[in-house]
Amino acid sequence: MTLTQTIFEVIDMRSFSNLWFWIMLAVIWSMVSHRVIGVPFDMVARAKRLGGQSERDLFDLVRINVNRMLHLAHVAGSWLIGLMAFGLSSLALLAFWYDVEFAQAVVLIAIPLSLVAMMRFALARRIAAEQPDLQALCKRLARHRFWVQVIGMISIFVTAMYGMYQNLSVAPGF
Incomplete structure (x- = not known):
């Protein structure tokens, strides 16, 4: 047995049975749910609790990120949607048609x-249109974070179920 064969037997290089994939999945969803439109969620809690400079910092960071996102959507929105649709559909075709x-x-x-x-x-877009006060802004950001966490939990659950199915379907004897 060669060194390469030994390594590939000890370390499974498939995605769903690889520990690094699951660590990456957890880190991705942790990072996504921590930042709401680019604003760390601890800033939202601090601005609600302390007010003053923390509140101004929150409004400034929200304004900067909202303007940046709206500019991106205005300048390249159609192209981004087209490229994302092409990329995701190509990836889905590779994933489920070509296995x-x-x-x-x-x-x-x-x-x-x-x-x-x-x-x-x-x-x-909604924040830019409404220009909410601190309480309304914090409520919107918290609601958005909640739904991101719900999507993350569903995504992790579906990925785990599909990953277990994949691992069991390629295991010897099944």
Whole structure:
């Protein structure tokens, strides 16, 4: 047995049975749910609790990120939607028509993240239109974070179920 064969026997290089995939999945959803439209959620709690400079910092950071996102949507929105649709549909085709396991793993991460991205752009547009006060802004950001966490939990659950199915379907004797 060669060294390469030994390494590939000891370390499974498939996506759903690889520990690094599951660590990456947890880190991605942790990072996505911590930042609401680019604003760390601890800033929202601090601004609600302390007010003053923390409140001004929150409004400034929200304004900067909202303007940045709206500018991106205005300048390249149609192109981004087209490229994302092409990329996701190509990836889904590779994943489920051609049965590429790595593509399946990426699809199970990318599709929920694209839904979160659409929600972020909608929230940015709503914040820019309404110009909410501190309480309304904090409530909107908290509600957005809650729904991102719900999507993340559903995504992790579906990925875990599909990953277990994949691992059991390729195991010897099944």
